[in-house]
Amino acid sequence: MTQPIANCPNCGAKTVFRWSSSVQTVCQFCKSILVRTDVDLKKVGQVAELPPDNSPLQVNTEGRYGNQAFVVVGRILYEYDQGGWNEWHVMMNDGTSAWLSDAQSEYALSRSSKSQSLPTLAMVHVGQQFSWSNQRYTVSVITPAHYRGVEGELPFQYWDKTDVTFVDLRTESGKFATLDYSDPEPVLYLGEFVEFDDLKLKNLRSFEGWA
């Protein structure tokens, strides 16, 4: 792998971008949020230590999706009134990136989808149905959340956001969709639920008392 290397403008530590399209990363050492510009890295903020969480995944966890290998390069930790969940930013070995969400050990892999017209948040309600890519999706839950922290590399700048709303949709065949209303223009992510065992994950965290 050839990766652009730069030094953290805050502490001088080496910063590695494993995914060429990453826009933002967090310095492993001083937790500065670094945004890539044409010439160097710019510190745009600082993240607090992430709260302890229970995900078995971590940055550098490797796995497989179908016949593609991937590695976790970053994450966003969200919080909502029932707890928290992680969106792990994964880099596939074909150079594309995807999101592996882990909500209380329920895993779903999705990618952003350039879609037609998307509904505005005010138009969406639970039970409503939408069709994308010849698949009928039903709105299962609308979740107001706020971002709790970021880690590693992300494909966009995500340091100045606070409250976001997600609309989750499901199908009768294990497919999954999320409408992300963090930006004025909604973004659609399409994907599917995946089984933990099928991901063949390596380099997971270990839990005290569990092999």
Added chain:
Amino acid sequence: MSTGAPPLSGTPKPQAKALNCPKCGAAITLRSFGQAETVVCGSCHAILDAQDPNLAILQQFEAATGEVKPQIPLGTRGKLRGTDYEVIGFQRRSTKVEGITYYWQEYVLFNPYKGIRYLSEYHGHWNDISVCKTLPAVDSVLGGSSLTANYLGETYKHFQSAEANTDFVLGEFPWQVRVGELAEVTDFVHPPRVLSSEKLRNEVTWSIGEYMYGREVWDAFKLPGVPPEAMGVYENQPSPATTKVSGVWVAFAAFAVFLLALMAGFEMRAKKEPVLHETYQYSRAESKSEPSFVTDVFELTGHPSTVEVKTYAPVSNHWIYLNYALINQDTGQAWDFGREVSYYSGYDSDGSWSEGKQNDAVVVPRVPPGHYYLRIEPEADPALPGIPYTVEVNRDVPVFGIYGIAFLALLVPAVIMSLRAYTFEWSRWSESDHPPMNVANLASSSGDDE
């Protein structure tokens, strides 16, 4: 990596947390590394906020019926579907149907990688339950309730809808558990699976369960002693007969076809070769002086085979009895047998009736080739002065009686197994919202076995 892997983000290895109950000070272990929403103190029954570092008290409950002891103690680990799970929570639930309260138990199981699963137990019947990742499709509402649900290509039949109360809790729960809170539970079954929807505070959760026998649970968690015996038939209990019944009928059909083919084969192969056809006259007067006579000699050729002796007499409200002996002229070997031909008919208050036939046939098995004759000694109704009768002998005729016996021998167990499956389904559905009304109902319920 060329620059050396950056250190892992430095978060400490998650450990089970030991805390104290803010109400009574008893030790509380948090086993789910933060996945639990609520935890219940085992000594004072305070329901605490597991997400709060200070374990804020959310509810205090009195166990109305005293302490309920889980059959699998909290903290026990076992292997389910190849994965280790630890029991972290326990609740007893109840529902009231026609004034009777039914209780069942639910266990929360946890694995830090695989997440949460559940076990439920009702009168010795267990279910291994997980939350559905795929949305079941419920058929259009008919008369207020859905009759079937489709999940992953399988059709589940509505079994019952009930209001489930939580009346005792212990340990950790991944949702906001409260004692006394009612949930609307609807079960759809496709044995050995059960698809359930649970509606709590306007949120619907679907789960899929698979039936487990007590001994499987005992093995999985290495529990001492023996599991309590299962009582009755449970909603998604696999029928001990169902899977086999269809197999038995398939085997039966295959064997019946085989028998028919065999019969047809023998029927075609049988030569049915006539060797004697004579008509004699019985006369009472003559038979006194000469009770028996012999027929002409006929030849049986080929392999040892069956010999059929047919008798016809135009009797009407009389009988004639013939003592036969089939005798081998060369060796003197003889087969003795007696045949009666009788036919009675008349009228009575119920109308006309008849009994007997004017024909008779008998088969002598495995007669070797050679020259034979019949010795015949006729007797008849004393009221009958005389009557003609015809004797016909055929060689190599097919015999079907044995096939009938084989057929019955196969039919009986198939019927018994079907009846057992039927009564099992009857017991199952009589506990549901749709007790069986008639045979057709039930047949369609048990008809879609795999």
